[in-house]
Amino acid sequence: MPTTYQGPRKSDNQPKKTVSQSTQSNFAAGTATVQNIIANKGDDVFSISPQDTLGKAVELLSEKRIGALVVTDSDSTLLGILSERDIVRKLAETPGKTLPHKVEQVMTSNVEVCTLDETLVSVLRRMTDGRFRHMPVMKDKKLVGVVTIGDVVNYRLNELEYEALQLKQLVVG
Ligand code: AMP
Numbered sequence: 001m002p003t004t005y006q007g008p009r010k011s012d013n014q015p016k017k018t019v020s021q022s023t024q025s026n027f028a029a030g031t032a033t034v035q036n037i038i039a040n041k042g043d044d045v046f047s048i049s050p051q052d053t054l055g056k057a058v059e060l061l062s063e064k065r066i067g068a069l070v071v072t073d074s075d076s077t078l079l080g081i082l083s084e085r086d087i088v089r090k091l092a093e094t095p096g097k098t099l100p101h102k103v104e105q106v107m108t109s110n111v112e113v114c115t116l117d118e119t120l121v122s123v124l125r126r127m128t129d130g131r132f133r134h135m136p137v138m139k140d141k142k143l144v145g146v147v148t149i150g151d152v153v154n155y156r157l158n159e160l161e162y163e164a165l166q167l168k169q170l171v172v173g
Pocket residue numbers: 067068081082083084085086107108110111112113131132133134135136
């Protein structure tokens with residue numbers, strides 16, 4: 001049977017439709033990893049020894065403007081994490097006598113860590129569920145950085161701003 005000629009339809013010339021929740025934008029948010037943060041932030045890790053005092057920890061936290069220190073031995077093996085929360089708790093327990101205590105008496109030993117290829121969504125979920133804001137990053141059993149909940153939220157915020165700009169450019173041209 002001969003094919004009947006069909007003239008162009010109105011829909012043929014219409015630009016592709018875009019939507020705010022495209023598969024692509026959702027996919028990008030779901031697959032950004034810890035590596036993306038460490039690449040921007042760098043791999044600085046501020047650490048302290050378990051034998052050091054809380055006095056030294058307080059000085060370091062204040063000087064480096066951070067909220068937690070990883071606790072390591074002389075081989076840089078991860079032994080624990082000490083956050084400002086731990087120090088505040090100890091301050092309430094031992095008013096006026098807190099700073100001479102050793103880090104090992106106050107730190108959390110059961111540390112949850114992540115790897116460079118873990119997604120930010122997964123890290124955020126574990127931090128939220130575990131109610132902590134810091135996560136040491138490991139590569140081949142070595143410490144290669146620390147991500148904070150602030151880093152993850154900031155990264156996602158930048159992504160959202162970028163996506164909004166792209167949408168605006170699509171609409172306004
Ligand atoms: P943060 O919210 O990180 O200041 O810490 C709140 C509490 O969780 C403190 O007792 C910390 O020692 C502990 N903590 C912080 N980070 C971790 C982590 N990655 N794994 C387990 N405990 C943690």
